[in-house]
Amino acid sequence: MNKKLLCLLYLMIIFLLITSCVTKEVKEPETINFCFREGIPALTVVKLMKEAPTIDENISISYEIQKSPDLLITQILKEEADIAIVPSNLAAQAFNKGLSYKLAGTSSWGTLYLASTEDIKDFQELKNKEIYSFGKGLTPDLVLRLILSENGIIPDEDLKITYLNAASDVGPIFISGKADIALLAEPLATNVMMKKENTRIIYDLNEEWSKITGADKGYPQASLIIKADLIENNPDFVKEFINIYEESIQWAKDNPEKLGDYAEELELGVKKETIVEGIERINIGSFPINNSKREYQIYFEAIMDFSPDFIGGKLPDEEIYFER
Template identity: 30%
Template sequence: MKKIGLLITSVIFSAISLFADESVIHVGVLNGPTCIPAAYMIENNKTVTAGEKSADLSFEKFADPQALLPKLIKKEVDIGFMPVNVAAKVYNSGNKALLLCAVTGKGNLSLITTNTEIKRFTDLKKKTVYVAGQGATPEYMFRYILDENKLSYSSDGKTADVKLDFSIPTAQIAAQMISGKIEYAVVPEPFATIAQIKSDSVKAALDLQKEYLELSGSKEIYPLSVMVVRADFAKENKELFEAFLYEYEKSVSWTIANPAEAGKLTEKAELGLAAGIVTKAIPVSNYVYIPADKAKKQIEEMLSIFLKCDKTSIGGKLPDKNFYYGQKTK
């Protein structure tokens, strides 16, 4: 009887623990620019409510998507943020564990330089360009633009028009340019803004978004960052999950409308960026909230560029339609 009593007690505590865990939505946010709009939620949204259901929000910070992914796969995090190609690659890996639920940031890449004579991409002939992040959107978008401008490129630069160099971490590129060690770099926000704030000699000479629109004929800027959700979590907690999406959309709108206050909240949330930098970067960072089912066309256009450059970057193929979470319009 004593053993049975202990077993019953264990089951009760397990049930209580399970219930408690189900009343918490675990959100993984990335340090840096991707999750600046999440700072408002971290400060103001401790819970979400859908009818008679409610759940606490628990935010955990990660240095990069590679640190976040294992937690999502192990079901220790329910919702996360990452580049669109990373989400596609996980989905295409076979288990379809993650769904894309919204585009949260569009392209914000610039070619920054101290050379005032750079006016167009063809001016980069015989130049070495430092690119923020090998195997990521900056590389593939820059390669797409070089291809369309009929400029050859390589990592050694010996037989190409443009040499691509990935040796400098993104966060260090601005300092290297300001010190005069490098002259050309492709970077996302807020790193272009950081470089220009710290040195009058640094200019954003070329806008990769404008060039993409002209070359591709697309009417929409390509997506840069997305929100993903564990497929089973979304299925089992549909109402609460959509309540979270609704609150995040409001957070994005607030962030865009209140850059100064958003800068302060980002610094307070310790997302790795100073308030002043965030305030200046928000107007040029292209934060958005577009439900996945409404962004499918532009996502596929972007993933097609990845597919052409490196099939392994998205798992070898475009994800099927079930990759896109079809949320209700609020």
Template identity: 35%
Template sequence: MIKMMENKPSLGDNVKVDYLVEQTPDMLNPKLLKGEIEIATIPTNSAANLYNKGVGYQIAAMNTWGVMYVLSNGVTVNNWADLKGQQIDTASKGAAYDVVFRYLLSENGIDPEKDLTLKYISSPVEQAQMAIAGNSKITVLPEPWVSTVLSKNKNMKLALDMQQEWTRINGADVPFAQTCLVVKADFASKHPDIVDKFLQEYANSIDWVNKNPVAAGELVTKHDIGIPADIAGSAIPRCNLRYMSSTDAKSAIEKYLQVLLDFSPDSIGGKLPDAKFYYQK
């Protein structure tokens, strides 16, 4: 969305757009629960949770197909079997990326409760600090923390790509549907042309960011996103940004939500959303 923040494309006559940046999804949730935002980029499980609570948001598009990686320092990790017997630092037990990591372990025949030790750290920020200081041998982190750690501790190596493993297990047509764009349902029904124009511009923005990661990183800093330009530029190629409509992405979304439901039902509100969860013009 950063190119849209920079260019402020017109969505129609008398349409004013305010772009709001929050540092975490938790800071955005109160506004979503009150219906104060028409369009938002949030984790896919958060979208399901809101929908299952009766909050009127639908998935309009997918934008990010996984930003999760396993990093190692001084430990040989060439494949998932190498994680057996190791201590692995991660954050937020029961959160989406913890669930996905445990799912991938299980699919590789590794019992996350018996075959290794998961050490839960309070936040990715603290995880990254530990890794930078050399106090973490194996850690599971999202971008942009991956790029931050790799830039500040040259002994830390990118060991495993969780997105590649997800695709290996589930197939190339069912990628890791981590982050989405939601639209307020009543707003979309009243203003479909505005929503469609936004989605067109949004798809163009994602395409531009992928083609111009360095320039996009500079815009991230310019618009106070909270990530240094060089880190953002390094992170973008590993963020797997790609626009796909919710209807085209439905099978991937459903697979991801089913995994979360099996491992941590509360993370999506206890059930799979029904068909109305998916925005259609």
């Protein structure tokens, strides 16, 4: 074989080897499913949905908004969501069931408010009253009952709690005048205050929780969870995603007018005027898990005392947390 042919053969072999290596390194495009409820969880994602930033050329993000809490729960239990914003107790429940999710940070803190048309200034004035509420046996009920009990009020003995089917049912009853005291969640609380001028927020339950438990930030209402295999297989993507999500939360807090515009454009179920008026009560911000583990531990311990099944029957250990 002459030298020219031998040289050409070598070059072909080298080219094939290089091409083979490059082909192996090319990742197949994949779609990450990011799932969350409409309302406050969706507001923390508005900037990402609107701007659709590219984090990795081979990874796209599908934003899935669920109107039903049951549908979101099903997605988590079937591990169909790669990333999700869920009630914090569901994060613990999923972990205790052995599902592959890690708790990455807090999307929103407590947004429950006790409202009244009466000028109530002390918990003792609630005796013999009726509170219209929702979420029996769930976080709203846990928080309300704990706060009442710690302030010398025995629920179901000193006062009556009337439960409605959903948070959205409480507002109309209160506005109609059938209820004088009601447990309201944002953004409904702001809607009610805008429609019924003599509405007073008599207690911010997140603040009251802080006073009772010593948890500086209150209780973590909604949390961001991420699949463990996504963290393991795409660490750079996850790190950058968390960074831009945290920026999205802060942007939402700092830009209520623009947030309202985007929310209406994206049809997220919250009106602009409600967002602008109630941005402080929406209580988003302070995301990093490494600064909030104590708040989670206090919250989980309180649930264990109240309704253990609500977090899967046991306290989650340190493995639940994903710290950057």
